[in-house]
Amino acid sequence: MRYRCPVTSDREEHKCDRCDRCLSVMDLKDKVAVVTGAAQGLGRSFVEILLKNGSKVALIDVNKSLGDELKSTLDQEYGRDRTEFFTADVTSEEDLKGALEKIVKTFGRIDILCNNAGIINEKHWEKTIAVNLGGVVRGTYLALEHMKKENGGNGGVIINISSMAGLGPLPVAPIYTATKHGVVGFSRAMAAVSKLADYGVRINILCPWFVKTSLLSSLNSEDYIERFLPLKAMSETMIQKHGCLEADVVAKAFLVLVKDESKNGDALMIDPEGAVFISFPQKAKDLPSTPVNLE
Numbered sequence: 001m002r003y004r005c006p007v008t009s010d011r012e013e014h015k016c017d018r019c020d021r022c023l024s025v026m027d028l029k030d031k032v033a034v035v036t037g038a039a040q041g042l043g044r045s046f047v048e049i050l051l052k053n054g055s056k057v058a059l060i061d062v063n064k065s066l067g068d069e070l071k072s073t074l075d076q077e078y079g080r081d082r083t084e085f086f087t088a089d090v091t092s093e094e095d096l097k098g099a100l101e102k103i104v105k106t107f108g109r110i111d112i113l114c115n116n117a118g119i120i121n122e123k124h125w126e127k128t129i130a131v132n133l134g135g136v137v138r139g140t141y142l143a144l145e146h147m148k149k150e151n152g153g154n155g156g157v158i159i160n161i162s163s164m165a166g167l168g169p170l171p172v173a174p175i176y177t178a179t180k181h182g183v184v185g186f187s188r189a190m191a192a193v194s195k196l197a198d199y200g201v202r203i204n205i206l207c208p209w210f211v212k213t214s215l216l217s218s219l220n221s222e223d224y225i226e227r228f229l230p231l232k233a234m235s236e237t238m239i240q241k242h243g244c245l246e247a248d249v250v251a252k253a254f255l256v257l258v259k260d261e262s263k264n265g266d267a268l269m270i271d272p273e274g275a276v277f278i279s280f281p282q283k284a285k286d287l288p289s290t291p292v293n294l295e
């Protein structure tokens, strides 16, 4: 049955600030958000939906020209004081630490972080691990220093971008699959840490199906897929069969994870059929299992 507000009888999202739902929804107006890999693709869509909901957004990307270009486009639509662009490589401690410090100096605080920067490169697989998993770990640790309540921060939310390949294997990209599973495991463990240590920071995971962005073109290149190129037809068939998501649809799912204060350590999967929260058992022992006789 659809939700109905007991105070206003509203069925849609609203702002009575008195019902349980409103009281557990984060108001994004004047919040300070940081998005990595923000210059294009999914990152750009996350930036835009945060701006539309009233936040100020710091954009981080390794691609300076694309970042500068997006910043001037956003200035025209939202005003110059709503965004700032910082060039940084998420694999560099110095870059990312410096960028976050500048962001706090500029905007005064960090309330929302989206660790989105990611690549597919099965040839230079160490780089894929460094960006996709290392960048998420680094971003989470560095931002928590500014966000957690024990350091005088205001709490908030961190969204780590995984993939459906973080929940099941994508044969064309085993290392990519491993990093995205890593993002799920790391984020769930850190969400538990945050709750136990009372950081006041929620940590959630977004797991999208294939999305129409430049990353998808890696699928056609031996430079990125290397020895697994013969398997690319399998991914193409998956896309032909089920379709491909638009980035702005994925941004709506991202917004749910940001705003819903009841979600911590939760993974939201989105594919062309819709978005669903994944149910993980509390304990590994509760996973579906088959006994093995060792005698």
Ligand SMILES: NC(=O)C1=CN([C@@H]2O[C@H](COP(=O)(O)OP(=O)(O)OC[C@H]3O[C@@H](n4cnc5c(N)ncnc54)[C@H](O)[C@@H]3O)[C@@H](O)[C@H]2O)C=CC1
Residues within 6 Å of the ligand: 036, 037, 038, 039, 040, 041, 042, 043, 060, 061, 062, 063, 066, 088, 089, 090, 091, 116, 117, 118, 119, 131, 135, 161, 162, 163, 164, 207, 208, 209, 210, 211, 212, 213, 214, 215, 216
């Ligand atoms: N496109 C897809 O089908 C899906 C993508 N994802 C994930 O979404 C995230 C964003 O991907 P897309 O928007 O599709 O890719 P994209 O290639 O369109 O954009 C990625 C952005 O990240 C930046 N970036 C790359 N390495 C960086 C680094 N070391 N430091 C800072 N910035 C860096 C790039 O310059 C680029 O602007 C990735 O984590 C990806 O794995 C998840 C599921 C599906």
Ligand SMILES: CC/C=C\C[C@H](O)/C=C/C=C\C=C\C=C\C(=O)[C@@H](O)C/C=C\CCC(=O)O
Residues within 6 Å of the ligand: 120, 162, 163, 164, 165, 167, 168, 169, 170, 172, 173, 208, 209, 210, 211, 215, 216, 218, 219, 235, 237, 238, 241
């Ligand atoms: C080159 C890769 C481009 C984008 C990567 C991005 O992160 C997208 C991932 C999208 C989907 C991953 C899906 C993983 C699904 C599984 O759980 C597999 O084990 C299922 C395998 C086959 C399903 C066949 C079918 O349903 O048609």
